[in-house]
Amino acid sequence: MDQKFQVIIIGAGAAGLMCAITAAKRGRQVLVIDHANKVGKKILMSGGGRCNFTNYSIEPENFLCNNPHFCKSALSRYNQWQFIELVEEYGIEYYDKGLGQLFCKNSSKDIRDLLVDECRKNGVIIQLKTSVEKIEALAGSSGFKLVTSLAEFSCTSLVVATGGLSIPTMGATGFGYDIARQFGHHIIATGPALTPLIFDKKWLEKTSQLPGNAIDVQVSCNGQRFSEAMLFTHKGLSGPAILQISSYWQPGQPILIDLLPGLDVAAWLQENKQARAEIQLKTLLSTKFSQSIAEYLCSEIGMNCKLKQIEVNELNKIEQRLTRWTLYPAGYEGYRVAEVTLGGIDTDEISSKTFESVKQNNLYFIGEVLDVTGHLGGYNFQWAWASGHAAGSVV
Ligand SMILES: Cc1cc2nc3c(=O)[nH]c(=O)nc-3n(C[C@H](O)[C@H](O)[C@H](O)COP(=O)(O)OP(=O)(O)OC[C@H]3O[C@@H](n4cnc5c(N)ncnc54)[C@H](O)[C@@H]3O)c2cc1C
Structure with a gap:
């Protein structure tokens, strides 16, 4: 017998956690699966340990994407001010390092802990050290079955939030691209970005x-x-x-x-x-x-x-x-030190409103796995928050 969830999210990073919180707040039963031994490892190491979590000025021009209009909708529906409000609700102290780049005064852990706390309060289940071995679409677009190293799960909506290829030692893999290919998606050539x-x-x-x-x-x-x-x-x-x-x-x-x-x-x-x-x-x-x-x-x-x-x-x-x-x-210098990955899943095959695949009902892709790459300065996290929030609002 498999365990049933309304929503399964693969990837407990910035985008996956934001999506989980948003969906759980709407009363959805959410499971987040990650193969890493910790939640939000990249958040922890980001911004030199102080997480540049957003920027006072977020414009579509701060993002690279084959379709320059793709990011506009999500960024306007969950903006930097909404994330700043959440940070302030948690009493997290921050400062503008210049150019509107907002960093934690204390530690990146404050942001990671905020997300984990929101997950806990809203009943999100997070399953770490679990790898996904097989994904099958159920008949009649009724959902998905996942075979994992832990157990079999099924869900109505599946969200892929597995990030890009940078820093493989932190758990980065090309798994999200493999899932996209399995469902007939095109991948824009990837490469290291924000790298020496x-x-x-x-x-x-x-x-x-x-x-x-x-x-x-x-x-x-x-x-x-x-x-x-x-x-x-x-x-x-x-x-x-x-x-x-x-x-x-x-x-x-x-x-x-x-x-x-x-x-x-x-x-x-x-x-x-x-x-x-x-x-x-x-x-x-x-x-x-x-x-x-x-x-x-x-x-x-x-x-x-x-x-x-x-x-x-x-x-x-x-x-x-x-x-x-x-x-x-x-x-x-390459993926070993690159902050992000250029390219990724072609956004022409993803809804910019819901992040649902146009190839497969109830399959969603969010965050860095998509062909959206932010400039340095908190833009990549804002993209993770915004795309996670957009998908979390509909799954
Ligand atoms: C050193 C460094 C510093 C950075 N600093 C900043 C910064 O200060 N500000 C900023 O805006 N951006 C920064 N970034 C970029 C930012 O971290 C990413 O853009 C952001 O984390 C992307 O979020 P995501 O949720 O899409 O992916 P990730 O945060 O990478 O999360 C993906 C998750 O998926 C999991 N996963 C991957 N493959 C599998 C699999 N096969 N099975 C199960 N789980 C899997 C991973 O373990 C991970 O937990 C930095 C990046 C690095 C590397």
Whole structure:
């Protein structure tokens, strides 16, 4: 005999838990199954341990998706203010780290515990350390039978909230894509996103003095630009600006870096050439960058002389180097460290209102498993809350 539930959700992460709470509040009997040994592992490790749980400003432009309109409905029906209200109800202290990014003051555990507490209060059953071995659609679209490592279950509505491929050691698998394929869905090619970029050997040697240096830059690629910090690492580049652009960069393409965003660099160089003709270029650059970066830039530009010795056409070359530094990263650091997965289940085959599959009645996909990827800054969790809430309102 199998155990019957109205709703079964596979995945006890951000989206799955929000969906479970919303459905249980409507009186649905809900079972959440996860193969991990803990609920919400990614929530716990998110935001450097402080969970950037949403952002004051959430716009559809903050999300990548083959269909840019897909995310609008859910994001407007469960917005950042509703999640902030829930956080405040629980007395969780938070702060704006800048750019509207809201982080817990204390720990990510506060958010995870809030979700677990809401599940408990509303009678959601969570079954951990359980893997799903087989899913079968019952005749006449009347629901599903699940064979798991623990027991057999059946349900009317099945929600897949298994997330993306990033950080496999945290329990990430491609299982959600396998379920989607089983029911005839198309998957948009996946790849790591919000991930550091690596240099090849030649560039690593060139920049060997720079790891640890961080600069505020504007980085652009494929028509997107981000003004945030960039960090040199022992493997290449990281920091928020690089994580953001990694979602848009394709191997083989250049990224363009403005090392002095907001400054009229041509005028700055000209003024200094006139007013401080006797100083070295390196000394001038040290007023804007660390010593090691200033030295590196001088060697790259191939000039180590006084400003008065620099010709006007050479000033243009320096300006170009400082504002349009063109770099060819060798690759992504990959799923091991990527925060999210680009691509996923094609949203053209999912209802943007209910998240139900157009291929199979009563089958729902929510969260990161879909082809929706947020920018860095709390957008991915807001997507999990919003899509989980939308499906939880109808299952
Ligand atoms: C290091 C790191 C830091 C991050 N920080 C932030 C941040 O501060 N702000 C932000 O907005 N986003 C952040 N993210 C992204 C965010 O964590 C995800 O976008 C979000 O967790 C996706 O929610 P989800 O519920 O769709 O998937 P997940 O949270 O990944 O949950 C999926 C669940 O499904 C389970 N599962 C997977 N496969 C199976 C299977 N075969 N059987 C059973 N269960 C399965 C997993 O164990 C997991 O519990 C971060 C990500 C990482 C990796």
